Amino acid sequence: MSNNFEPIGIAVVGCGNISDQYLTNLLRFPDVKVVACADIDLTRASAQAAKYGVPRSADLATVLEMPDVELIINLTIPAVHASVALQAIRSGKHVYGEKPFALSIEEAQTITAAAAEHKVKLGNAPDTFLGAGLQTARRVIEADHIGTPISAKATFGYPGPDAWHPNPEFLFQKGGGPLLDMGPYYLTALVQLFGPVKTISGFGRRAQNRRTIGSGPRAGETFEVAVDTQISALLEFASGPIATVRFSFDEPIATRELEVHGTGGAIRLPDPNAFDGSVFVCKKDLNKNTPNEWLDAPTDADWTEFPAEGSAEGRGMGALDLARAARSGGTPRASADLALHVLDIMESIIRSAASGQSVAVATTCKVAEPLPANWNPLQKSTQ
Numbered sequence: 001m002s003n004n005f006e007p008i009g010i011a012v013v014g015c016g017n018i019s020d021q022y023l024t025n026l027l028r029f030p031d032v033k034v035v036a037c038a039d040i041d042l043t044r045a046s047a048q049a050a051k052y053g054v055p056r057s058a059d060l061a062t063v064l065e066m067p068d069v070e071l072i073i074n075l076t077i078p079a080v081h082a083s084v085a086l087q088a089i090r091s092g093k094h095v096y097g098e099k100p101f102a103l104s105i106e107e108a109q110t111i112t113a114a115a116a117e118h119k120v121k122l123g124n125a126p127d128t129f130l131g132a133g134l135q136t137a138r139r140v141i142e143a144d145h146i147g148t149p150i151s152a153k154a155t156f157g158y159p160g161p162d163a164w165h166p167n168p169e170f171l172f173q174k175g176g177g178p179l180l181d182m183g184p185y186y187l188t189a190l191v192q193l194f195g196p197v198k199t200i201s202g203f204g205r206r207a208q209n210r211r212t213i214g215s216g217p218r219a220g221e222t223f224e225v226a227v228d229t230q231i232s233a234l235l236e237f238a239s240g241p242i243a244t245v246r247f248s249f250d251e252p253i254a255t256r257e258l259e260v261h262g263t264g265g266a267i268r269l270p271d272p273n274a275f276d277g278s279v280f281v282c283k284k285d286l287n288k289n290t291p292n293e294w295l296d297a298p299t300d301a302d303w304t305e306f307p308a309e310g311s312a313e314g315r316g317m318g319a320l321d322l323a324r325a326a327r328s329g330g331t332p333r334a335s336a337d338l339a340l341h342v343l344d345i346m347e348s349i350i351r352s353a354a355s356g357q358s359v360a361v362a363t364t365c366k367v368a369e370p371l372p373a374n375w376n377p378l379q380k381s382t383q
């Protein structure tokens with residue numbers, strides 16, 4: 001096969017905290033070429049361009065006029081995700097954005113409609129479900145190691161990002177909080193395993209109305225908390241399983257759990273905010289156990305390890321998959337429909353918490369095609 005795949009030109013827009021991970025990874029993928037960095041703060045854009053050897057830096061409007069920029073990687077703060085995405089789409093650029101997709105379903109639907117109108121590809125983080133860890137978990141469940149999934153438990157808790165992020169305010173405003181910040185990893189992983197969510201009951205609280213920046217040049221400054229920082233919810237999936245989820249910036253003890261129980265056993269998944277990590281399976285054989293063993297919790301020895309198989313190159317894998325889809329005419333796996341449904345789940349949790357009523361989720365999405373275990377971001381495509 002001839003090697004005629006032209007690398008897709010990328011501009012990274014938003015050169016803050018997370019841009020280092022994207023720039024490090026995208027520069028190693030031969031199917032994409034980072035040609036520009038942009039930020040509302042031009043010194044940040046030029047500093048990241050200089051650090052990573054990216055040829056140009058500019059403001060968003062200038063970058064959108066560059067003909068060799070085909071794909072915008074939107075790493076701005078949640079409050080401007082939609083406006084940056086819309087400007088890029090209306091300039092005919094493909095867009096891959098960081099989570100959350102937008103601040104509201106209406107904003108998200110405006111973006112998807114614009115992408116359809118301008119015939120550009122649209123995708124969104126998280127792409128961690130494309131990593132070796134969660135892809136292996138999906139293969140293990142599909143190979144029937146735990147029987148039919150019945151329930152899931154997802155928990156993420158810690159004291160909050162005000163301790164480490166140098167500019168943490170956006171993580172405590174609309175578009176932030178533990179649900180919008182960390183929920184996308186856990187909820188996307190669950191939707192990839194079970195399909196769309198049908199009904200939701202949620203509850204929310206906040207432990208503090210003001211927080212203090214804990215590190216960096218602004219340490220000691222305080223700011224207002226505008227969202228709930230303790231969220232619990234029950235999710236009923238259309239395919240049957242029920243999940244219990246909890247997200248917290250209020251808990252002093254850090255927890256990260258993602259577990260699925262089926263008719264034949266249970267599986268512990270790796271951290272869904274990471275691309276790697278083994279999967280552990282515990283099976284119960286109904287015929288071999290005596291009745292009183294049914295109440296015993298399994299010991300560590302009862303869990304069998306399945307090492308992660310696949311690529312774990314990190315953030316940017318979803319953007320690369322989108323870039324390849326832009327060339328081939330395919331559908332990006334970290335798709336806008338998936339991100340929109342996950343946003344709808346989170347919005348529904350908040351609506352349910354505010355109203356005290358269960359909420360029916362209006363949107364739906366398709367589960368992305370699994371990645372072949374030999375999918376390789378470091379290899380140049382041949383078509």
Ligand SMILES: NC(=O)c1ccc[n+]([C@@H]2O[C@H](COP(=O)([O-])OP(=O)(O)OC[C@H]3O[C@@H](n4cnc5c(N)ncnc54)[C@H](O)[C@@H]3O)[C@@H](O)[C@H]2O)c1
Nearest residue numbers: 014015016017018019039040041075076077078080098099
């Ligand atoms: N920091 C992390 O560990 C992390 C991890 C995963 C995802 N994310 C997500 O990535 C996004 C960015 O997070 P961050 O931590 O890098 O934030 P950040 O505040 O460090 O960086 C955001 C950058 O966007 C720029 N910006 C703001 N408005 C802009 C505009 N209108 N046009 C161009 N640039 C603009 C800011 O100047 C800043 O440089 C968020 O959506 C966040 O949820 C962050």
